[in-house]
Amino acid sequence: MGCGAAERGRVQTRPLLFPFLLSLFCPALSELIRYKIPEEMPTGSVVGNLAKDLGFGVRELPTRRLRISSEKPYFSVSMESGELLVSGRLDREQICGKKPVCALDFEAVAENPLNFYHVSVELEDINDHVPKFAHISSELHISESTKPGARFILGSAHDADIGTNSLQNYKLSPNDHFSLVNKEKSDGGKYPEMVLKTPLDREKQKSYHLTLTALDSGHPPLSSTAQIQVLVTDANDNPPVFSQDVYRVSLPENVHPGTTVLQVTATDQDEGVNSEITFSFSEAAQITRFKLNSNTGAMTTIDTLDFEEAKEYSVVLEARDGGGMVAQCTVEIEVLDENDNVPEVLFQSLPDLIMEDSEPGTHIALLKTRDKDSGHNGEVICKLEGDIPFKIFTSSKNTYKLVTDGALDREQNPEYNVTVTATDLGDPSLSSSSSVTLRIGDVNDNAPIFHQASYFVHVAENNPPGASIAQVSASDPDLGPNGRVSYSILASDLEPRALSSYVSVNQDSGVVFAQRAFDHEQLRSFQLTLQARDQGSPALSANVSMRVLVGDLNDNAPRVLYPALEPDGSALFDMVPRAAEPGYLVTKVVAVDADSGHNAWLSYHVLQASDPGLFSLGLRTGEVRTARALGDKDAARQRLLVAVRDGGQPPLSATATLHLIFADSLQEVLPALSDDPLPSDPQAELQFYLVVALALISVLFLLAVILAVALRLRGSSITKAWDCFQSEVVVPPNYSEGTLPNSYNLCVGHTGKTEFHSLKCSDQLSSGQDILFSDFAGTLFPLSNSNESTSHQQAPPNTDWRFSQAQRPGTSGSQNGDETGTWPNNQFDTEMLQAMILASASEAADGSSTLGGGAGTMGLSARYGPQFTLQHVPDYRQNVYIPGSNATLTNAAGKRDGKAPAGGNGNKKKSGKKEKK
Template sequence: MGSGAAERSRAERRPVLLPFLLSLFCPAISEPIRYKIPEEMPTGSVVGNLAKDLEFSIHELPSRKLRISLEKPYFTVSAESGELLVNSRLDREQICGKKPACALEFEAVAENPLNFYHVNVEIEDVNDHAPKFAHASFELQISESTQPGKRFILEVAEDADIALNSLQDYKLSLNPNFSLVNKKKQDGSKYPELVLEKTLDREQQSFHRLVLTALDGGNPPQSGSTELRIQVTDANDNSPVFKQEVYRVTLPENVPPGTTVLQVTATDQDEGINSEITYSFYSAGQVFGLNPKSGEITTQKTIDFEEIKEYSIVVEGRDGGGLVAQCTVEINIQDENDNTPEVTVRSLLEMILENSVPGTLIALIKVHDQDSGENGEVNCRLEGKVPFKIISSSQNSYKLVTDRALDRELTPEYNVTIIATDRGKPPLSSSKNITLHIGDVNDNAPVFHQMPYLVYVAENNPPGASIAQVSASDPDLGPNGQVSYSIVASDLEPRALSSYVSVSALSGVVFAQRAFDHEQLRSFQLTLQARDQGSPALSTNVSLRVLVGDRNDNAPRVLYPSLQPDGSALFDTVPRAAEPGYLITKVVAVDADSGHNAWLSYHVLQASDPGLFSLGLRTGEVRTARAMGDKDAARHRLLVAVQDGGHPPLSATATLHLVFADSLQEVLPDLSDSPVPSDPQAELQFYLVVALALISVLFLLAVILAIAQRLRPSSSSGAWGCFQPGLCSRSAPVVPPNYSEGTLPYSYNLCVAHMGKTEFNFLKCSEQLNSGQDILCSDSSGAMFPLGNSSESTSHPETLVPQAPPNTDWRFSQAQRPGTSGSQNGDETGTWPNNQFDTEMLQAMILASASEAADGSSTLGGGAGTMGLSARYGPQFTLQHVPDYRQNVYIPGSNATLTNAAGKRDGKTPAGGNGNKKKSGKKEKK
């Protein structure tokens, strides 16, 4: 190739960018980038700067990873400069054959973001093929009688190049007898004709050798030649004549072999052998066959329009004398829709994230149909209802994009069928199946299998035991679906939460860190969280309520009768005239447990006279079973067992001391004269203590009387009593803070001095004294003496507030009264409250009053029969909204418990002055 050709090639290699970038927001260039280069360029030659034409900067080339998507590696892209380089031999004739325009279309793929760019490289023809004849020589017979001007069609040469580089001219070696004429066919190709310039003389020269040369239009031109051997034959006056010089016929492709195309016919006016015509043709390959006798042309194999669209055959008719005639047969092949479209998928994404927005590019689809016209026009679509669609990108190029939101949890993968259909009649179609895998994202929060959780745990559970298990599931994959559990909130103290419960992060099992106590903690609530491992992580909360069930782990506690701090025990007095059913006393007990575990029953374990008393099974009330007889003992002892309803049951015992007497004076001699085993050493110590105490008391009394007489000379001496300061020792009775003129309250307790080893050393009066009765106080010798008439005015310097009688507003009716340790309406079987909360509140109130009774400043009643509630809640407090636990509180000296109307339980009012409570000087053993 000369310097001019090289300059022209370099000029023509400049990229031809017909379209410009329409918009920065376009996903791809709609028109391809065009380049024009000559064929047979050396490997590594630069086609054009693709990166520059795509407006990529040199800095973004490494990240964009520009590459070529082409079936055969004709080109490559330089990673450093972005130039499009020749990668392999470009033979236009091998790639495109005789096509007038030869172009390679492919896609340039860029990543980050993924995009496609259409590139069209037109390959120009260079004159690299010389014209070539099929035979090195061929023979031609011409009769000597042939007239000048006769023309003979010669063999044509073939040139693989196109346009100017293809065959352009034929030349004949110089010969005075012959000349050459170039003629054109319908398709524009040329063929040579030999013209006889003058008559031949076989006798002078019977054989002529000519050289036929074919020239192309290249620069420099290339040529090919063949030897033409002309034999001069004897004269034959008439040559064969074809009916048509040119036969034209249209033949559909894919006709079966043996199909008749046409029949050529020639005539000869000669006779005999000179009129016998034999047909032949030079070169029609193996596609057609010619009957030499009939001139019928038939197909020998299947004709494919996609290979050759037109055939031109020269048929020769020769008579017996050697004269020939020629005609041209032009066969046009008609295209049939015999090729299905071909679908090619390129740059397919391996994984599509489920959160991809609609319109996300997935793959590039190329379709191709070898047919022509409407038979080669292809439409592409997707089969079925899938969340994808196909968008036409350019001619025979489509984009596969997402059409709507994806959900991997519903469909993890899609089998997409791409169907390509041409517009032939009938249309042909083909399909391509691809599998699209959907990638997971963390778009699902864990879901608990139960909402909310409710767990029952019995108290006294072993520490570390599993009490519950929560479970949540997450349909995501991998870390997005791995769930861990934790406690995020609780109604327990935050610092104490870890000491109560913990949860396994992997399994969701909730463990108790300690043994629960129903009496301290009835229930608590946790808020558990299930959290996945995604980024960002998603979580769900659930409520877990733990109810601590009660077990029978608390024995009943006897509130009355109870031992005093000094070890003494109370005793109750019963009138001798008490009738059967008389209420003597009541055993009061509570149980810290709940439900049936706190349902108490009372049983007599030991009794000095079992037939004399009856004990309420549920109330704990001790009543007389029969009237007192003359032969019955005055003093009795009952050992009562209080048992709860648990399994197994727990119990406690209480000892009751009962004395039958009509007045306190009858009781005191019996107490002092009761036989007690004597200990000489103990009696000596006792007398010493009594003597010392008596001397001290007498001295204090003398001092007090002297001071009082000086301070109040006009005071009446008859008003002095046990309530004057210094009159009694430390064991003397304590004056109630709310006492003033009038009678003592019925619940006030009188005290006596310690009597050594006597059986009783304290006396408590629980009945209200009448105005005519004397208040007794013991002196140092243990003898009782009157304190004075309560009707007389006292000379005590302190003003005492009278105590109000018991308030009846707080009392409940029998139907309203729950039955913790007593029963309603005297029912011995007892009725357990339906509401456990009311029962537990009842027990809490009893325990609160019991704690008041346990201190030194409060008795069982705590004032006016309120069991300490007046001191706790004030004088205006009433019990109209809390369970009535005072059914276990009785008024000594009466035969009924506290009810709406006194005496309703027994039906009669007890005799006055009965039911005195006393205190034993000896601690009774259970």
């Protein structure tokens, strides 16, 4: 604001100083805006355009939010025009009393940015108060002997206005005996004195009625009157005389009630009653503060004095003698200031919240100090108490600004109790404290923090889908949305498309759910990266890793790899030399378990054995060894039913059937099999007969249908009808031309009840003939070599050649199990055997089997030629690791027990006996 606009008049600006002097003080007035208005302006009157004087544009007003900071709401600012308006009654006499200059000082506060402007509005006095007399009528006794020139002090009037509007003159109604003289007190106040011009004569006139008029010099002037009754008394020639016309005394304001102020004295030269003097106050208003002894003239205090209320008192005393003559004197009492008022601190423009990201030096509030004392007693110094990130500095006299003096952190201190201590410079000094609570507003300056650096979760496999497997938790010390955390999966080592099908996380609670049942054998563990994000703007986040370990359960039964059934369903057998010594390694049961740990720790147990004492089985290795030498009475064919159990709880198991034949050469296999008849089973025979009867009925029905068709067509014969039952032997493709250097006699064998019956070939079997033995599918494999080149036509097969009566399937427990390979005689053994067969068949079907009936495998199927020898067959028992065991099969068939096998020892052959379907 320019220097020319530093002060305001009633309506427009008017300079108070000369332009050249005002230019010298321009820097000092740059922050002070002054206006001058008359008192008693109506509410809503315009004092001046404050916004314009501050240099604000009209468009800035909504954002700057200009307002008035004052103790009393005398003024307000129009938010639309920026004009300073009168909002309360401005009574100069009530606000400032008799002060020559009445100025209301306050601050104008503007925001965005926060700043304070000092404004002073001077109230000009108007002539709104009439001079008033304390008594509108009074009596004055004057002795007739009073000489002309005698003076009498009349009662004065009081005018609340100042300057020219205050009491200026007294007038007395015209008369011949009295005149009026205007007197002035030391404080500037005026009082009237009546002067006797001519002697009085009681006998001529006893009384006079006079009118005293008090006038001011206002526009228009105001006045009031008081009636004076002058009574002429008998002669009392000498009036009382005070020792002093004016008494002056100083009193500290903190004197106790009853303290003697002074004692006035007066004398009267008369005698008798006319010389008896009594003292009194000429004005009754002084009685409220002081007390006067009418006899002694001692004046004392009635109540405590207050310098801040009245700095001085002017008291008029009267001395009246017994004759009615009166003398007056003035007592001037000066009240001395004492430091008896505690300074005060007032907070103004306090914000509701202080944002924690406020920069140091940000204006917070305006502080004003107030001390009613004067001089040094009224000078105040402020300081902040405690170690807080705020400070205050002086803005102007008795005004301070509170600003930030450091970084704020709501999470550490959500609020500060700011205490300001104000101390004056009196002796002794007085002080007071004022406190205010400043609340810190939240800013999103804290990212979520997980309660753990990383998470390791153990989940047992086969868990129910949708189950909770873990919960992550993060905290954010911020408030509201800034501290509200949501969770999500940010990344994982799973396929992105498969992630949602494995796990999910609740965004509110952080609970991690499994979306599917985990399989330890397919997924051992996986890694997740979880994110916690708050709802602030901008949002902050934190990541944490979670390792999910899928624990193993015993949900996989052991799987027997060896021995296993051929893909065509035939079983294998192992040949043992007849001269095998005790401890000879016959074979080894090889099994695996897809589980881990104890669940895959396998143990091997013998469930059934043809001769329990002939063989021993390694508990952990699965090695089958001879326990003793073969005796003469021991059967050449032995059967072991081995159970493989894992270490889980509860344990799971699988079974394997071993067919062992004691023989020194391959040629001994068939006689050994035929010499070991199978025991008959009445129930099996009954089933066999039922099947045969059903087959015969079916054949008779088919023959009837064929004959009916033949008779109808008349083109067929009985011979041709019977030819349909003839079958040919199909030689496997491995027996191609060039692979069979010698001729073979083909013969299809079948089993009867308990022994092998030779088929009707051209000749009976002899040592020089080659025999092809059939498995389940009818595939032929050689049992012996022949040098003969003749071949025999195979007879049509019998429909029942595949099964013996003991091998036909029946209900569980209907057959008696023995070493001949018949169906187990109890349900447990049946179920274990069925599981073994299904596992072997599944392995053969998908081509994954390496131990069994493929070409060149240990199964020794029919797809090899006569020139095939055992050295062409790899021993799959070498280097086989058994989970859960430290045993590894390393012995080759040709190195068993350090001895070379004789006659094909250790070779695995198909069982000469047909397996049951």
